Amino acid sequence: MKFLVTGAAGFIGSKVAEELALQGHQVVGIDNLNDYYDPALKLARLNRIQQVLRTTSQTDLFRFIKLDLADRDGIANLFATEKFQRVIHLGAQAGVRYSIDNPMAYVDSNLTGTMTILEGCRHHQVEHLVYASSSSVYGNQQKVPFSETDAVDTPISLYAATKKSNELMAHTYSHLYQLPTTGLRFFTVYGPWGRPDMAPWKFTKAILEGRAIDVYNHGQLMRDFTYIDDIVEGVLRIQDLVPASEGYPTQLANNPYYALYNIGNNQPVALEDFISAIENAAGVKAQKNYLPMQAGDVYQTFADVGKLAAAVGFQPATPLAKGMQQFVDWYLHEIA
Template identity: 60%
Template sequence: MKFLVTGAAGFIGHGLAKKLLKEGHQVVGIDNNNDYYDVNLKLSRLADLGLKPELIVPGEKLSSSTGSEFSFVQMGLEEGDRMMSLFEAEKFDVVVNLAAQAGVRYSIENPRAYINANVMGFLNVLEACRHHPVKHLVYASSSSVYGANTKMPFSTKDNVDHPVSLYAATKKSNELMAHTYSHLYGVKTTGLRFFTVYGPWGRPDMALFLFTKAILNGEPLKVFNHGKMKRDFTYIDDIVEGVYRTSLLPPEPGSDQRTDNGTNAPFRVFNIGNSKSVALMDFIKAIEKATDKEAVLDMLPMQPGDVPATYADVTALSEATGYKPDTKVEDGVKQFVDWYRSYYKV
């Protein structure tokens, strides 16, 4: 099939594109390659997919130099007219929307970036899927939608009306917008609430990257909430496998498994996590073991917009796809540290 992967130069987008190509699908990737974090890392991911980054011209389609079925267009979700033209020309079977302005803390500093990319940009994707129908639209939501919830594990049946960051609010908005288009226009949509993703090619603003860099440089680690945090750390390969399997299973009307929801739209939402809540200090110990270095800890208070714990109930995902993420944190962390040392020649 022909897939559109938005955010193809991103962490998850890069991994998914590689998986799709391996499985014999045709992939068109888009990304705006913004400077929220190191653009060179994004370009390196594209190079890993067979592109020559020096040949990228914004708005023009560039094909892989390796003979693979991958091509790329540098553009943002906010470019509605260009998005519509791309859908008209390519006639996609499946769209996986992973492009977004990421990061909880940055949403406090620059809220408008989140509305532009995550709300207006997603509207453009929905409109394109409406006017140029696809078999399935899969899109990234986030565990952050659970906000201040304290009941563990987080279930898609839980109320998510209390986000504690604008980033979380935009992801909840995406789910509501997707349901509307499923209901009104029959667009088959699946939202995936990602829980803390980590692994090779990861984002430099996330804990594993920051902690590994600090430990290898002999610098102190900024540990928020005085280390009293728990996260459902989910390895990138597990995320990619879950996204891939989900993409091949478009929902039928009434697929939403949440109770008493009153909808018959072809719409659903899954959690996708490791279904284990790991203490942050244990995560740090795994990094210390992988680097063979001891961390220097700078204990700090909780940051605005953060939550103390996440923990995914993945029953619905497992029942639908037959898949459940299971990579052990110790193994995943080692894979990342090995990649980091190789990529940065440390």
């Protein structure tokens, strides 16, 4: 098939694009290569895709186009020219804390950008749109584990609000235009080639350099850390499960073209235990600077993945110790 992968130079998008091409699909990847973090890392991820595909003589299966999601004409022309069969929309302005000081970046990328993708899918008969949502939509709710049927009406960051908005936009397009859409609520993704603004990278870098790490809410946080390979496996399985197709496990009787799944490890880890996993992998003890809770942060995340497991026969299961060892080994080899 022919796929569009947005955010193809990103942490998750680059790996999804690579795996799709390895499976023999034609993949066009787009990204605006912005400087939210060092674009050199994004270019290195794109180079990695070509290196991997070169070993299997499949380099012709992946093409990259630098393009901003908010470029309405550019995205419209892309859809008209390429005639994609399926779209995996992973491009977005990421980061909860960054959204507090830079809200317009999230409006452009996450709202306008998702709208251009929905319009492209609508007008060019895309058979399935899979898009990234986030566990942040659950806010600070106390009930755990978080289920797709829980109310998510109280986001505590603009980032979370844009992700919930993406779900509502997709629901509307599924209802009005019978566009099959599937939203995936990712839970704290980590692993090799990850983002430098996220805790695994920031903590590992500081610990290896002998600097203190900032530990918010005095370490009293729980996160459902999910390894990158598990996330990618979930995305690849879900993209092949098209809502409203024959045999599809209907979730919404009044809108069978719309689906939503959590993808998480279903094993929340205390922040102190997460730091210990880095210490063990790196062989270095952390110096800790305990701080109050940061604005926009949530106290816990915990994914109920029953729907995902029932639908595709898979759920993330990589233990944190194994995943963090993989990350630290990669960091020492590629970054340090």
